[in-house]
Amino acid sequence: MADAQNILVFSLDSGGDVVIRLRPDLAPGHVERIKSLASEGFYDGVVFHRVIPGFMAQGGDPTGTGMGGSKLPDLKAEFNNEPHVRGTCSMARAQNPDSANSQFFICFEDARFLDRQYTVWGEVIEGMEHVDALPKGEPPAQPGKIVKASLRD
Known part of the structure; x- marks a missing residue:
């Protein structure tokens, strides 16, 4: 069973929960940031x-534009050998590693060309169908949203 301290739940406005197993063994700094x-x-x-x-769903920007982030400093890359496959959770970044x-983004399908270039920090273990159901677009006309993000106690 996964460590309860390392289970993240995104409750989406579609009415479903996406349960993600965090992987501090792969990317301790990124997992700590996500948890914080x-x-x-x-x-x-x-x-x-x-x-x-067929590729991925990206979120985590409070401005909703893809240009924003938190007030915390950027993270040093923690590239690892974990493959970018369906359900992989990885960090988005600009050109600078x-x-x-x-x-962050969640892969819909295998995207192995991203391997070792983006930091994998988790994997969806339940509720991938809710990620699949997110409105599509760049940006979507009516974007799906995270109603609540929480760590399982």
């Missing part, structure tokens, strides 16, 4: 601003 932001309510109400069918902050 989720605990303080940072992700509550944040939309998935970029949802590309050390520019990840609060934005």
Whole structure:
């Protein structure tokens, strides 16, 4: 059974929960950032601003534009050998490898070309159908949102 301290739940406005197993063994700094932001309510109400069918759903930007992040400093990359496959949760970043902050993406399908270039920090273990159901677009006309992000006690 997964460590309860490392289970993140995104309750989506579609009415479903996405349960993510956090992987501090792969990316301890990124997992700590995600847990910290989720605990303080940072992700509550944040939309998935970029949802590309067959590729990924990206969220975590409080501005909803893809240009924003938290007030915390950017993170140093923690690239690892975990593959980008369906359900993988990875950090979004700008061109600089050390520019990840609060934005993340969840893979719809295998995207192995991203391997070792983006920091994998978790995997969806329940509720992937709710990620699949997110409105598509860059940005979607009516973006899906995280109603509440919480850590399971």
